[in-house]
Amino acid sequence: MVEPITVEYVELGELSSPKIDKYQKVSIIPLVFLIFYEVSGGPFGVEDSVQAAGPLLALLGFLLVPFIWSIPEALITAELGTMFPENGGYVVWVSSALGPYWGFQQGWMKWLSGVIDNALYPVLFLDYLKSAIPVLEGGLPRTIAVLVLTLALTYMSYRGLTIVGWVAILLGVFSLLPFIFMGIVAIPKLKPSRWLVADLGYIDWGLYLNTLFWNLNYWDSVSTLAGEVENPSKTLPKALFYAVILVVFGYFFPLLIGTGAIPLDRQLWTDGYFSDIAKMLGGVWLLTWIQAAAALSNMGMFLAEMSSDSFQLEGMASRGMLPELFAKRSRYGTPLVGILFSASGVLLLSWLSFQEIVAAENFLYCFGMIMEFIAFVKLRIDHPAESRPFKIPVGTAGAILMCIPPTLLILVVLAFASLKVMVISMAAAIVGLVLEPCLRYSEKKRWFKFSMNADLHDFHSPYQ
Secondary structure, X not given: OOOEOOOOOXXXXXXXXXOOOOOOOEOHHHHHHHHHHHHOOOOOOOHHHHHHHHHHHHHHHHHHHHHHHHHHHHHHHHHHHHHOOXXXXXXXXXXXXXXHHHHHHHHHHHHHHHHHHHHHHHHHHHHHHOOOOHHHHOHHHHHHHHHHHHHHHHHHHHOOHHHHHHHHHHHHHHHHHHHHHHHHHHHHHOOHHHHHOOOOOOXXXXXXXXXXXXXXXXXXXXXXXHHHEOOHHHHHHHHHHHHHHHHHHHHHHHHHHHXXXXXXXXXXXXXXXXXXXXXXXXXXXXXXXXXXHHHHHHHHHHHHHHHHHHHHHHHHHHEOOOOHHHHOOOOXXXXXXXHHHHHHHHHHHOOOOHHHHHHHHHHHHHHHHXXXXXXXXXXXXXXXXXXOOEOOOOOHHHHHHHHHHHHHHHHHHHHOOOHHHHHHHHHHHHHHHHHHHHHHHHHHOOOOOOOEOOOOOOOOOOOO
């Protein structure tokens, strides 16, 4: 994945990084685990792939789809994230290639997709605990639990990205270790023939593809933290490389153990089924560990996504796309207004079911990724001589070809979306189309103060 470029070009990267040196930067190990939690967080939530398509296709999906989707997305993130090492991330990429209006649309859809995604983690958290605490299954106790959990994790996000990064390391190790132990105790019970079970006449393609896509995307989320990374030109590509390995292993190994050691009943493979497998293989102690790991993993995913979403809003405000108040930082270096907005969105969307959340955020995310692919290719064509500290070792034709397989996957995922998800997602996209001119009007009327960070550089004229 890594091929540093040594040719001297215009130092765009140096111009693009805001001067926020007074805040502590994130080093490579915490960044790897932040990416891990932005993308994965462990195998919690992959169970539906077995229910939808059986063991063989579930295993093949998590082994092959990374080559079609995850690796191209990670490579593009590494190139453009080091080209524009600032917190706007993919918003800046699209803005530089297609103009500020479409940059705002990218920011709106990706932020909304991230908030929808974050609304899922309290749901998953409670799904893993409800077998131990039945009162959390529904009603007022569940609603209160979602509220308390969201507020507690939001406060932790407010306390600083460095703290979030090191917490992510501890949570990641704790979340993955029980599956190593589960693999060890499962060895005598493994039957390789169970891995080959497939029933092509009984496949829920919509659920299967949405589960794969949701569990293997969001590699570009780390780009909205690029301004907080220590030496991003080297740290970001390396962190993405290690994170890809960690994520794929974290999915494939538990699925291999679970499907190989337990007789197949596809209807049982729903959210939280790894807890039942742990009890069958290792007893109550392993069940308890898996449930605790799942709960803590969802905490890690919430923290990583909240950081990405809130710093994205800060990056957009630094480019004059949002009011200046979104760029204000707390004494811990975190964007307070962005955190509050993102947390409010999570609470408003927490009533949705698991599958509705996955389908809705996938639909919006797909639109954003198409614009990223267009921006990647267009920047290669229009600005070939700009500094790229990390550059994918392909020419313009190779860049286009690399984007074709993930784009085809996007179109397939969109085709399987339900009418309800399509209507809601299209309505959300239309809101963004109207919101941008409304913000420009409020700027003209001076209802809100907008400003452009002087340290930032763009190929298009800024709003100011």
